[in-house]
Amino acid sequence: MLASRAAIIGCGALGSAQAEALARAGVGTLRIIDRDFVETSNLQRQTMFTEHDAKERVPKAIAAANHIGEINSEVRTEPQILDVNHTNIERLIDQCDVVLDGTDNFATRYLINDACIKHQVNWIYGAAVGSYGVSMTIRPARTPCLRCVFEEAPPAASAPTCDTAGVIMPIINLVAAVQVTEALKLLTGQLAQLHNSLMQFDVWRNEWRKINPGSPSPDCATCGLRRFETLEPVTEDFAAILCGRNAVQISPTRPTQVDFGALAERLQGAGDVKFNDYLLRFRAGDYELTIFQDARSIIRGTDEISTARSLYAKYIGN
Numbered sequence: 001m002l003a004s005r006a007a008i009i010g011c012g013a014l015g016s017a018q019a020e021a022l023a024r025a026g027v028g029t030l031r032i033i034d035r036d037f038v039e040t041s042n043l044q045r046q047t048m049f050t051e052h053d054a055k056e057r058v059p060k061a062i063a064a065a066n067h068i069g070e071i072n073s074e075v076r077t078e079p080q081i082l083d084v085n086h087t088n089i090e091r092l093i094d095q096c097d098v099v100l101d102g103t104d105n106f107a108t109r110y111l112i113n114d115a116c117i118k119h120q121v122n123w124i125y126g127a128a129v130g131s132y133g134v135s136m137t138i139r140p141a142r143t144p145c146l147r148c149v150f151e152e153a154p155p156a157a158s159a160p161t162c163d164t165a166g167v168i169m170p171i172i173n174l175v176a177a178v179q180v181t182e183a184l185k186l187l188t189g190q191l192a193q194l195h196n197s198l199m200q201f202d203v204w205r206n207e208w209r210k211i212n213p214g215s216p217s218p219d220c221a222t223c224g225l226r227r228f229e230t231l232e233p234v235t236e237d238f239a240a241i242l243c244g245r246n247a248v249q250i251s252p253t254r255p256t257q258v259d260f261g262a263l264a265e266r267l268q269g270a271g272d273v274k275f276n277d278y279l280l281r282f283r284a285g286d287y288e289l290t291i292f293q294d295a296r297s298i299i300r301g302t303d304e305i306s307t308a309r310s311l312y313a314k315y316i317g318n
């Protein structure tokens with residue numbers, strides 16, 4: 001266990017519960033990847049974080065690493081403040097014995113699936129919304145992959161999300177507990193104990209189900225035909241996604257390193273600027289831009305991708 005390395009992709013509710021459990025179990029190295037910072041509204045379900053983290057707007061990857069250092073100082077942490085995308089996913093799972101899904105969206109899960117099937121890394125899918133949760137353990141070439149089971153992601157805005165429907169904390173802990181237990185079975189080689197199913201639970205309706213996912217499909221684009229579409233470069237200069245709660249995230253497709261001191265100086269006359277080692281916050285009128293070291297930005301105050309792109313171009317540029 002001490003020689004093992006696990007990657008946790010997304011350190012919100014599920015990811016922070018996984019990180020804490022794996023640290024207490026004594027997994028040697030935890031690579032924790034998250035793009036966001038702690039906010040007060042997270043604390044209801046993201047049990048690793050504190051009011052202090054929210055007040056200081058500490059990036060979640062750093063906050064998790066700090067708390068793990070207090071829980072079990074023998075665990076090595078590799079925090080990464082990053083938006084996971086096709087430019088970095090293969091590097092992020094490199095040298096990992098298992099990858100745990102702590103994300104909240106299918107786009108990132110297909111990226112994880114493509115990279116893990118390509119490089120033969122075991123990964124553990126998990127999701128929770130409302131009082132419902134689901135998990136499946138994916139072992140390349142031995143079990144069906146995510147795309148064997150869900151060929152396409154559900155269309156955008158078709159399903160409830162944690163921002164629209166909320167989520168209760170106990171289902172988070174249940175899904176994370178199943179994921180972590182599967183990870184421990186994999187890391188200790190106790191493969192006969194794996195649950196080998198699409199496991200579903202609803203803690204409010206008292207429903208538990210194990211669905212047999214069958215065998216890997218020879219027609220599956222990912223594990224059958226080995227086409228890893230999500231790992232291909234995209235043609236746009238910037239990827240923009242709605243993050244709910246009146247916010248849009250803009251990411252440059254070519255990662256870069258931002259000099260916060262220089263950027264703060266440029267923005268000084270245009271509004272209120274503050275920065276620390278990890279992020280810069282800029283407020284102008286009704287908008288607030290949070291810029292991370294890799295030039296990714298979360299723009300609050302709009303639901304319009306075009307408005308967000310133009311604010312990005314206006315204040316950050318490319």
Ligand SMILES: [Zn+2]
Binds near residue numbers: 144149220221
């Ligand atoms: Zn497949």
